Ligand SMILES: [Zn+2]
């Protein structure tokens with residue numbers, strides 16, 4: 001494995017008393033190391049995904065591991081030939097992940113569900129009276145998910161509490177397993193489920209990314225690929241053989257994991273569009289978008 005770059009995914013719930021000050025110093029560190037990616041900083045902690053040369057990411061990890069605020073991060077590391085982000089975006093937010101709970105909000109440091117290692121998760125997945133909830137957004141699970149998972153049709157993490165309340169009768173009395181990309185959203189979401197009075201709740205420690213790296217499981221039980229928030233768009237999980245593509249081109253219905261945005265600007269919806277259709281038909285998610293584009297070419301991206 002001689003890839004010259006690494007992609008890091010990480011989070012740490014911690015107390016950051018002055019997020020603005022912390023962010024200013026963190027930016028200096030990232031810029032010195034020429035890292036690119038997305039980092040959120042809040043009073044409750046830090047969540048990031050960055051790419052850089054292996055020497056720079058090693059130094060970044062060392063700096064974070066030595067800082068008492070961020071010591072103990074469980075790093076998810078992928079290898080890469082290049083940067084996978086166009087630039088560095090570092091933002092201060094009220095929360096690193098938000099369920100929009102207002103005055104009912106809580107910290108996962110105070111309330112979160114039992115963590116399962118990949119092998120424990122795999123074993124429990126197969127049990128009776130188990131429901132698995134995909135805690136990600138709809139455009140993420142469309143590319144890939146655990147077999148048999150409930151797939152909340154929500155465009156944003158903030159909409160999950162409403163979905164839980166609507167589907168409560170499917171969850172009551174069951175063992176509830178939750179998972180997300182790298183684990184941070186489930187720290188919060190699984191705590192929310194407990195707070196709602198659901199009793200038997202578990203979360204996949206380190207998320208799909210960690211699960212996919214387990215050498216004995218090889219990602220079994222996961223279908224499709226894992227959506228990631230960088231230029232790669234998705235990464236493989238299941239290495240047990242067979243096709244990993246479960247999504248289809250919206251135009252020709254052939255298997256495709258190629259997400260694109262509709263080039264009819266007022267629509268701009270994200271959809272699956274294979275390379276051939278993009279060339280032959282254009283990047284339109286629906287025939288009406290294509291028709292609208294003919295009527296009004298100025299509203300087409302790239303025109
Ligand atoms: Zn197609």
Ligand SMILES: [Zn+2]
Nearest residue numbers: 262267285289
């Ligand atoms: Zn469209």
